[in-house]
Amino acid sequence: MFQILNEDGEVVNKEFMPDLSDDELRELMRRMVYTRILDQRSIALNRQGRLGFYAPTAGQEASQLGSHFAIEKEDFILPGYRDVPQLIWQGLPLYQAFLFSKGHFHGNQYTEELQAFAPQIIIGAQYVQAAGVALGMKLRGKKNVAITYTGDGGTSQGDFYEGINFAGAYQAPAIFIVQNNRFAISVPVEKQTAAKTLAQKAVAAGIEGIQVDGMDVLAVYAATKDARDRAVNGEGPTLIETMTYRFGPHTMSGDDPTRYRSDDLDKEWEKKDPLVRFRKFLEGKKLWSEEDENRVIEEAKEDIKEAIKKADQYPKQKVTDFINYMNEELPLNLQEQLKEYEAKESK
Template sequence: MELKQDPEMFQILDENGNIVDGQQAPDLSDDELKDLYRWMLRIRTFDGRAIKLNRQGRLGFYAPMAGQEACQIASMAALEKSDWLFPSYRDIGTALYHGISMEMAFLYSRGMKDGMKVPEDVNMFPPQIIIAGHVPHAAGAGWAFRLREEEHVAIAFFGDGATSEGDFHEGLNFAGVYDANSIFFCQNNQYAISVPLSKQTRSETIAQKAVAYGIHGIQVDGNDALAVYQATKEAADRARKGEGPTLIEGVTYRFGPHTMAGDDPGRYRTKEEEEDWASRKDPLKRFRKYLESKNLWSDQEEEKVQEELLEEMNNAIKKVEKMPKGSVEDLIDDLYTETPEILKKQKEEYLSWKEGK
């Protein structure tokens, strides 16, 4: 292993959508570039509509992902359908790109037991709510691929707050020791709920934490879709060759609240900061400028994609709302093949309470 950590943040596109001096764009066709932007736009549009549905009481738990589209979509575009995804609760964009349906995403948000019941043809684990709880899972899956001499890659997505959890360190240490076919993608959106990065770590970067575990580490401009794609592609290529795991730190920003469950970003960050990221560093604006410089995008195409997605979302939510509502007893019965006695007792107590209401 030669490279442990890149000394500077990797970037291909500057904030105006121009190729940075000394860099070159990944080998992507015009159609692939347009598809990459189309997916980023779909996720941005999905996010805005999902927030409205939540406020209308038609969706339950939802964690906004606007601002992080390049991290989620460009990274997944660099992988194969046969690779395995381990997302956290904010990574619905990665899951949609990898193949889950919109109905499934809505069922998950509404707390239905069939939400994120992953189809057989989608290599993905359900979104992890426990912070960093899925990092060891991705390390274990990557180790299994290594033992089986398979070229699959496991990728886990998480936020900067996850790097303060024991599961993060245990997962990276295990993956490093056993040369797992794993990628650990940290979307550093500057805040773990209300806790800023400066209170998460004294490290200059999150990427440099890779050095302690003897694995590759790279800090990438997380709002630069081409840089994210290239960094993830190289990490996946190394893993498939048996050259070990990689920690990728995507420096990005969460435009909205942490979740729709009452978080108020105005209490811990300034309007000036938010406006700076939104006006100068928006991943969609940057990538669109690049496409426009190549005459690959127009206002008409933008409107068409947004209209198609909104129609798809409206149809999906109407379909989900017609489905029977779940119940507490369904969740209890569905959890185990044989329900433990303690849960049977809790179910009896609940049903007794329910009948007495």
């Protein structure tokens, strides 16, 4: 497993230390703290009934943001449903992220400038899409990559292998990230596969594969940066397995992780918290302080307050909206349904 910082924030792999400035290191920490607060507030908003579907992200910040920090603005992101933070840092307005959670159609209406698809709900489907996006970039001569994410459970889907195999066959500039948080809802990774690692599945597709400490933001950044450099140089795709852990439930839709995870396992991974580890590293370099952290926390809370207020003000969706937005020309059966619901909604 590739690692740069150990659990105490000490550098254990100096030769692979990424070439990041002090400002870039601070910005990476800012994004991680901001995202942790966003997760905490989103869980609270969900419990209040002000958000809908939500998949907690605490524990996976290094995996998500370290990889995103290594790509360029013109690179294309194909996220899973837990990967909303990458979309936000790619440029998705926060209020739209909240509308996505609410199931509002505007949450998926992206500007042309935002190089991303909306979060994929179908497990693993984004891997096939990423292969296609990456091949399109190659055919157009673009020096960019498509980056996609799934969990350990996603590697059991047919789309997973089809995606990496297609990208490998065409040497498409894609980065496939498997965020191995050890449990696909409740199924432990040991029951997903007999393979010793998920990274080694790259061998079958003839592409590069690497297992990375997903709680070490610098290791994730370095591995993703290397994968991107090789991809744009025509050296094909990479599969990156990040060893990480979600501290919360799979989603807020009734999952109870205490039924399939032990307290000892939770405590073991809490010691590897990516924010604690990176904070120790930065404090040792005199680049981060409690004052810095509190400033980011207040910034995040204020942004979230304004964003949820804006999202709450959006008109509620009607059945007639869905009928009209899904079709340019309505077939006869939907014309009949449209009239029926227009009559109901006018009362």
